[in-house]
Amino acid sequence: MKTKSILGACIVIVLSGFYSNFSFTQQANRIDVLIVDGFSNHDWQQTTAVTKWILEGSGRFKVYISTIPSDSIARKDWRPEFNKYDVIVQNTNNIQNQRLRWPRQAEQELEAYVKNGGGLYILHSANNAFPHWKEYDKMIGMGWRQKNGGYALEIDADKKIVRIPPGEGEGTGHDDRFNAVIQILNRHPINKNYPDQWQTANTEVYYFPRGPAENMTVLSFAYDSTGTRKMWPVEWTVNYGKGRVYNSSLGHLWKGEVYPPAYRCIGYQTTVIRVTEWLATGKVTYPVPADFPTKDSQSLRSEQEFINSGKH
Known part of the structure; x- marks a missing residue:
């Protein structure tokens, strides 16, 4: 989705004379990511900091942050330029105060961004948010969501998806x-190349x-x-228009925890x-570590x- 200025990049390289072909390729292939935060019942500040650290530590991303203003008047004017970025990481959650919302124009702009091919990462409790926003x-x-808030999916003993109608179950x-x-x-x-099964921590x-x-x-x-004592989905992807969305319950970081x-x-x-690489490009080149x-x-x-990185 991001519009890159190839001409501008070339001018910088010609004028400086000091950029190697490798550094130019790195810059041209860099994935720009925007994390949106500002309110949550989780520790959104540290969640943002650790996520930025993980992504930038890979050498493949430049991460920016847009924090929604706490002041209600300033919040109405919050307008992140989604189209400047390859991926949006959604890290806001209003489950405990549903009066906290994005401005309607920002909602519509995110919808358009994803429909037109943008990548959206729903980070853990962000999928608790915004039941008003269809x-x-x-x-x-x-x-x-509540019991009547849509279909639930369960995985049965044969690894088949069971679709549970609204109002049934919990x-x-x-x-x-x-x-x-x-x-x-x-x-x-x-x-x-992941193993068929792998163990997470404190999930x-x-x-x-x-x-x-x-x-x-x-x-x-x-x-x-x-x-x-049943099996439930943990990760899923969604096609929304031309865009890609990833959603999962992985990534819990509660208040008072430090890099848990x-x-x-x-x-x-x-x-x-x-x-994040897949959301941006449709491909994955980052290897599975030993x-x-x-x-x-x-x-x-x-x-x-x-802790030594100073992000805590």
Whole structure:
């Protein structure tokens, strides 16, 4: 979606005379990402900081941040230029105060951005947000919604998707966090070369995620061992117009936590990078690291590494 100024880039290189072909290629191929934050019942400040650190640490992204003003008058004038970016990471959630909303014009501009081919990353609790916004429901496919808030998807013992109508079952929820085993349901560029099952750390598995559940592909699921004793989708993608959307319950970061195991998980960090690349380009080139977690073993990066970076 981003409009690149190729002429401007060439002029800079000609005038400076110091850019190598490699650095020019790096700059031309850089993926520009915008994280939108400003309110949530989760620690949105640290979620943004760690996500930016993960993405930029890969060397493939430049991450910008647009924080929605807390002042209601200033918020009405909030107008991020979505078309300047390859991917939008949505990190706002108004589940505890539904008067907190994006300006209607910003909602419409995000809809147009994705319909016209933009990439949208729904980051964890962002799928709890905006039940008033019907096009948002279509973009996210499923989210945290009441019992009558759309279809819920369950995975049965044969790894088939069971579609539960509105009003049946329960509203969306989750039980205690645990080290869930992510099981691949559909192979996709995002999870190419992942093991069929891999273990996350300290993860929420949503039961009865609900929504229109249209134009969706469920990538993975997990067994809810702390509550329903059933299997529920964890990651899915949505086609919205010409655009691509990724949504999952991975990425919980609660108030008072500092770089918790859920974010230190190498499986999660690898997925964040690969998802963002796929949303921007439709392809994934970022490799699966040798220390990617297995079904029986977590794989966590050092907490000190993040603390030393000064992002906490």
